[in-house]
Amino acid sequence: MRKRTLLAAIVVGLIVTRPLLAANSPKSLEVWPAKIALNGPAASQRILVIGVFADGSKQDLTATSQIKAAPESPVAIDKLQRVHPRADGKGELIVSAMGTTAKVPVEVAKSTTPRVVSFRNEVQPILTKLGCNMGACHGSQHGKGGFKLSLLGFEPDPDYTAIVKSARGRRVTPFAPTESLLLLKPTLAVAHAGGKRLIPDSAEYEVLRLWLEQGATTPLATDPTVTGVRIEPPARVLRPGETQQYIVTAILSDGTLQDVTDQARFDSLNEGVATVSKLGATKVERQGETNIMARYQGQAALARVTVPFSATKAFAWKPANILDEKAAAKWRELGLVPSPTCTDAEFLRRVMLDTIGTIPTADEVEAFLADKDPQKREKLVDRVLDRPEYVDYWTLKWGDLLRVNSETLGTQGMLALNLWLRDSFRSNKHFDAMIDELVTAQGSIFTSGPANYFRVASNPEDLAETTAQLFMGVRLQCAKCHHHPFEAYGQDDYYGLAAYFARIRTKNSDEFGLFGQERVIYVTSSGEINQPRTGKRATPRPLNAPPADDPVDRRRALSRWLTTADNPWTARNVVNRYWGYLMGIGLVNPIDDLRATNPPSNPELLDALAQEFIKSKYDLKSLLRLILKSNVYALSALPTPDNRLDSTFFTHYRVKRLSAEALLDAVNSATGTTEKFALRPEGTRSISLPDTTFKSYFLDTFGRPVRAIACECERGVDPNLSQALHLMNGDVVQRKVTATDGRLATLLKDKSINDSALVKKLYVIVFNRPAEPHEVETAVKLIAEAPNRTTGAQDLFWALLNSKEFLFNH
Amino acid sequence: MFRLEFCLIGCLALSVQASAADVPTYERDIKPIFTKRCVVCHQAKELRNDETSGGLALDSFDAAIKGSRKHAIVVSGKSSQSPLFARLIEQDEDLRMPLSDSPLKPEQRDLIKRWIDAGSPRGVPESKPTAAAETKSIRKISRTLDVAVSLPAPLPKIGTPELQLKVGPLPATTSLAFTNDGKQLAVGTDGLITFWDVPAWTVSRVIDDFPGPVQSLTYSPDGKLLAAAGGLPARSGVVRIYDAANGRQLAELSGHGDVVSRVAFSPDGKQLASASFDTTIRFWNLADYTAIGTFKGHSDFVYDVAYLPDGKSVLSSSKDRTIKRIDTKSFKELMNYGEHNDDVLALAVRPNGKEFLSTGNEPQLHLWTLEADKSTRKNAGHSGPVNQLCFSRDGKRLVSVSGDKTVRLLDGTSLNPLRPLPGPTDWQYAAAISPDAKRIAAGGADGVVRVWDAETAKVEVILLQPPALKPKTSDWLAALPDGTLHASPDLQRLVRWQINGKEVASLPVIKPEPAKNPKK
Structure with a gap:
């Protein structure tokens, strides 16, 4: 009750601060749900009322609205303004707020059918809402206090047994319901390690009591199940401090709807923007965008909350392609203004680092800056994508994801897979072909690179997880044992996917192959996998799709499904990863975690990107070209006052640390030195190493992954102290700066280069841009004041290499 | 630092002096708060259960002062150093006491603070009121759901007669025992032990407290x-x-x-x-x-x-x-x-x-x-949890009852199944074999007890012992496969028969029982 008053007070407060609105009645009322259907004697429905004002603004008026049943309507309204059935039939509600009224149709069915409390649809959701079955309590692997429930209540049958039958039925006393341990413990009438969870005589308590009184009815196979949930209002534009109540409706398999606002769990996906209470009232904290997630019985729905940064400002914007249009549409929605475009030098360095992991040489910088062609940026993109380092860099990237590693694959297997990747990128093999070659690979692991896919992960479960993660961006690991609350998948889905890999076998041979130890991956015509909980044989079935099989090789059906144009995952997964590689963060983050409950920051942009990618027939270079040639990619990394609060919507380029390999190569490129890796020729670029087992303290410190898991997160991208110390005090940079045949030594030997020219040269070499006059002045002074010219120049060079401008792509 | 402490002590002394008469004591002021809000978990009986009590009891002065297994919770005179007080004002809801419940009221917390600061005195224990005479807990049925039991011998060409009684849900049958002479079967349910005479299948005694x-x-x-x-x-x-x-x-x-x-x-x-x-x-x-x-x-x-x-x-x-x-x-x-x-x-x-x-x-x-x-x-053998095993006296027979809703009779030596015992439709919790190994009784979650002839595996009788419909009476009913019933008077009136879902008025013979109440 106190909360309700508070809510009212907030709403009143808002009205006071907006006198115009208070004076005027809303033009119309938006009522949720727009149509009310009550089914069964215990049905009830909450109503939301949003006022729509003349200026187009909206406001939650639920707390101050009045709801009445029109005469003859078969419903009653209680003190909390909830609608209950009185008799079967149709009628109307009259909703009024601030002098405006609206009518809402209402229909009641089965109001006189005797109520039987459903374990599945009423008891179980309460246990979930009260937290009984959460991981730290009775949902843990072995339960708590001898009482175990399924984690988050996804399995009604074992839970029913645990509550009603196990331990000789000690937890329920159906003939004297209120003496049941099920009610005594959570109300703390009896000691309960989980504390007080349930209030006697509350609505939840009453449902549990009634269920017991009715003899603790079992879950039935014919019980309707929840097939979806709806959260309303689905999208709102709000201001900081404003509040909005939500209602959640469950859609049941028998076609009926149920108001489950009281049973649903609410989360805000970005609590910095808006928080949400247990009862489903959200409160805006600051500008940005978030989604309110409502979960009920394994289903989830999102409602978008947009909080504009400022009133919409006009800005000049010429879209270069569809990506620019979609990005700008979001900025306008949020009142954001993009930063200006970056300089040519920044663009050159940025494009080269992002596509080939290489910083430009001084000559390249100077030539690009001197080029007067207005198309030079587009031409640069095309040129860079054709460079040989493109093959190195993307082989490295996908080598991480496919876990190309000689420790698991052996040297020959590792090289076979590495060479297959190199070949694929050299010929710009389209991504659907790459998927097909990997997923349906057979043959010798020495001669067929993709066959190693079945060595990196070798059992059906691991293969299902890897395939889902790599090609769909779906993290399926949780579903192996239980239904994850934020995921749509359970064990049936998991083993349905694993069934595709149930017929893969490996032939081992000690004598076979160039050095012996050759293995051959092949497919048999039999082999199944069982769903462990039910013990039933799993049917091969892709996620969210009907079963699909293939008479020769099951995997072919999976490959076909993965690469059809309407596959919901494949294209979105790849384009989101590539967007993330280039833009610093994905449209969905983490970039390999696509799911309904993790929505993209700009859904239209992601859709457009995916559509373009499909249109290009999964051409990875044209995907890169599309992003690199957009104006949103070319924005300056410097925020403006109009977008400094934004870190999500790409209004300015997001700086990112150079990856381990790119950084080591950049240091070598700048200092004119080379690297020697075991068994590789002197001067081998680190981006071209076939796996990550080549010893290098530098690369490990800067986050080179071991390639043990198929997760983007394995590669460390965050700066840390040991990196800073390694650069500042470590011997690598020191050695390279002072190398006698290195860049600086060569420049110092050249008598035609004076201090000023030396400084300018170093700036172009390290920062890939001309030095500013004041920078030259300061640096020349530094050299002049040093004990000798060499020491001064070395200090300067060292300082430049340790600066953020060098270490980051910006 | 010194000065500050001095001042604090001084102030404390003053405040104590000012309200000397009002120093809170454990017995008078603190125990009622503990009793109401804390003792459900923190009690001597729960001490062994670390997860509930954390090894701390607050239901006696000595236990509260002793503290948990690890440390004292009351530092007399220093509420700010007392874990007890810290846990009451804790901001983190996962640590604050009472756990998962509303915090103590400010005035209650203040009282506890003052009690600790005053040196946590015990005060005078209240004289215990004389224990009220133990009331017998006579189980009385509060609701009447249908209990339906099918007779094991279907009538040819007509169907299976189903006995219906508005007395449920019945308390589960949780224990069974034959007397050593085999002349009685004791059935344990919630609050009730019913003694059936064998083979008359009438109740000769109940213990209902x-x-x-x-x-x-x-x-x-x-x-x-x-x-x-x-x-x-x-x-x-x-x-x-x-x-x-x-x-x-x-x-x-x-x-x-x-x-x-x-x-x-x-x-x-x-x-x-x-x-x-x-x-x-x-x-x-x-x-x-x-x-x-x-x-x-x-x-x-x-x-x-x-x-x-x-x-x-x-x-x-x-x-x-x-x-x-x-x-x-x-x-x-x-x-x-x-x-x-x-x-x-x-x-x-x-x-x-x-x-x-x-x-x-x-x-x-x-x-x-x-x-x-x-x-x-x-x-x-079974496909669900097995709740009880019993050997016959000579070890030649073994009975097992299970959550798979079956009762199995095995050869006690070879452990091979002898014959299925038909009838149960719910979890079976309890079993008993008569001393001569000729009868087997089993019962479970639905409160129905079945007795079989061990040789023929035929049901000899079905026994119900619901909580009394009226205070100070006992209710029971025995149904024989031929449709004969023995029942207490109240239950006799409630018996309905159905065949194929339709009520039949007079099909089975109902043998009226002399209106006597069993001895208590």
């Missing part, structure tokens, strides 16, 4: 005593000893903190072992009904206990997935049998004393020799 479900019934080797065990789940466990001849209660053995799941008499009849959900097994001297030992070696619910024929040790089985052999003199563990991967709900010792069987949530029967650390044999 048992606290909570009767989980175990067993007669002493000489047949003179009946031990009944049970209790209130998560609160108390109790064993009562009755004179088998007249039902008079001879003793109540209390001390268990949770329901007693099984009791067993030693073969010489001098000792009793009680296994409990409180994870302990207690041993009692039957000469004077005193507790003589407690075994605490199990880490979870103990489900079953049985003496070996030489009386020197007992076997116990537990939710902790182990079976243990315990010496009945030293009460120390002699042997651990750890092979089960799930709760071990039941065990039974072969009359030869050399072998025993165990089973549980994994329904195979494990056959063990006493000295082996691995079972010698595993027999599949």
Whole structure:
């Protein structure tokens, strides 16, 4: 009750601060749900009322609205303004707020059918809402206090047994319901390690009591199940401090709807923007965008909350392609203004680092800056994508994801897979072909690179997880044992996917192959996998799709499904990863975690990107070209006052640390030195190493992954102290700066280069841009004041290499 | 620093002086708060249960001052250093006490603060009011749902007669025992022990004041005593000893903190072992009904206990997935049998004393020799948890009852199934074999007891013992396969018959019972 008053007070407060609105009645009322259907004697429905004002603004008026049943309507309204059935039939509600009224149709069915409390649809959701079955309590692997429930209540049958039958039925006393341990413990009438969870005589308590009184009815196979949930209002534009109540409706398999606002769990996906209470009232904290997630019985729905940064400002914007249009549409929605475009030098360095992991040489910088062609940026993109380092860099990237590693694959297997990747990128093999070659690979692991896919992960479960993660961006690991609350998948889905890999076998041979130890991956015509909980044989079935099989090789059906144009995952997964590689963060983050409950920051942009990618027939270079040639990619990394609060919507380029390999190569490129890796020729670029087992303290410190898991997160991208110390005090940079045949030594030997020219040269070499006059002045002074010219120049060079401008792509 | 402390002490002294008459005391001011908000978990009885009490009891002054196992919670005179106070004002809701509940009111917290600062005085214990006379808890049915039981002998060409009574839901049948002469069957349900005469199938006595479900019934080797065990789940466990001849209660053995799941008499009849959900097994001297030992070696619910024929040790089985052999003199563990991967709900010792069987949530029967650390044999059978096993006296027959809603009769030697015992439609919890091994009784979650002829596997009778419809009466009903009924007068009036879902007025013969109430 106190909360309700508070809510009212907030709403009143808002009205006071907006006198115009208070004076005027809303033009119309938006009522949720727009149509009310009550089914069964215990049905009830909450109503939301949003006022729509003349200026187009909206406001939650639920707390101050009045709801009445029109005469003859078969419903009653209680003190909390909830609608209950009185008799079967149709009628109307009259909703009024601030002098405006609206009518809402209402229909009641089965109001006189005797109520039987459903374990599945009423008891179980309460246990979930009260937290009984959460991981730290009775949902843990072995339960708590001898009482175990399924984690988050996804399995009604074992839970029913645990509550009603196990331990000789000690937890329920159906003939004297209120003496049941099920009610005594959570109300703390009896000691309960989980504390007080349930209030006697509350609505939840009453449902549990009634269920017991009715003899603790079992879950039935014919019980309707929840097939979806709806959260309303689905999208709102709000201001900081404003509040909005939500209602959640469950859609049941028998076609009926149920108001489950009281049973649903609410989360805000970005609590910095808006928080949400247990009862489903959200409160805006600051500008940005978030989604309110409502979960009920394994289903989830999102409602978008947009909080504009400022009133919409006009800005000049010429879209270069569809990506620019979609990005700008979001900025306008949020009142954001993009930063200006970056300089040519920044663009050159940025494009080269992002596509080939290489910083430009001084000559390249100077030539690009001197080029007067207005198309030079587009031409640069095309040129860079054709460079040989493109093959190195993307082989490295996908080598991480496919876990190309000689420790698991052996040297020959590792090289076979590495060479297959190199070949694929050299010929710009389209991504659907790459998927097909990997997923349906057979043959010798020495001669067929993709066959190693079945060595990196070798059992059906691991293969299902890897395939889902790599090609769909779906993290399926949780579903192996239980239904994850934020995921749509359970064990049936998991083993349905694993069934595709149930017929893969490996032939081992000690004598076979160039050095012996050759293995051959092949497919048999039999082999199944069982769903462990039910013990039933799993049917091969892709996620969210009907079963699909293939008479020769099951995997072919999976490959076909993965690469059809309407596959919901494949294209979105790849384009989101590539967007993330280039833009610093994905449209969905983490970039390999696509799911309904993790929505993209700009859904239209992601859709457009995916559509373009499909249109290009999964051409990875044209995907890169599309992003690199957009104006949103070319924005300056410097925020403006109009977008400094934004870190999500790409209004300015997001700086990112150079990856381990790119950084080591950049240091070598700048200092004119080379690297020697075991068994590789002197001067081998680190981006071209076939796996990550080549010893290098530098690369490990800067986050080179071991390639043990198929997760983007394995590669460390965050700066840390040991990196800073390694650069500042470590011997690598020191050695390279002072190398006698290195860049600086060569420049110092050249008598035609004076201090000023030396400084300018170093700036172009390290920062890939001309030095500013004041920078030259300061640096020349530094050299002049040093004990000798060499020491001064070395200090300067060292300082430049340790600066953020060098270490980051910006 | 010095000065500050001095000042604090000074101020404190002043404030104490100012309200000297009003110094809070444990007995008068603090205990009522603890009792209301804390003691449900922090009580002496819960001390062993670390997860609930954290090893702290607040229900007596001494316990509160002693603190938890690790440290004191009250630093007398210094509330700011007292963990007790810190946990009351804690901001983190996962740590604040009372856990998962509203915090204490500010004035209550203030009172506790002042009590600690005043040196946490005890005060004068309130004189205890004389305990009110224990009221008999007569179970009275509050609702009347249909109880439907099909008769085992369908009428040819007509259908299966179904008996319907508006008396449910019935309390589960949790224990069964035949007297040593086989002339009576005792049935334990919630609060109630019903004694049926065999084979007349009328009730000759009820005991209706048992606290909570009767989980175990067993007669002493000489047949003179009946031990009944049970209790209130998560609160108390109790064993009562009755004179088998007249039902008079001879003793109540209390001390268990949770329901007693099984009791067993030693073969010489001098000792009793009680296994409990409180994870302990207690041993009692039957000469004077005193507790003589407690075994605490199990880490979870103990489900079953049985003496070996030489009386020197007992076997116990537990939710902790182990079976243990315990010496009945030293009460120390002699042997651990750890092979089960799930709760071990039941065990039974072969009359030869050399072998025993165990089973549980994994329904195979494990056959063990006493000295082996691995079972010698595993027999599949039930498809759900097995709740009780019992051998006939000669060991030739074995009955097992299960959550798969079946009762199995096995050859006690070969462990091969003999014949199915038809009828049950719900979880079966309890079984008994008559001393001559000719009758088998079983019952479970639906409260229905069935008695079979062990030779023919035909149902001899179906027994119902609902809580009384009216105070001070007892209700019971026995249905014979031919449709004959014996029932208490109240129930007779409620009986309806259905065949194929249609009510039939007069099909079965209802044999009226002389209107007498059984002895209590």
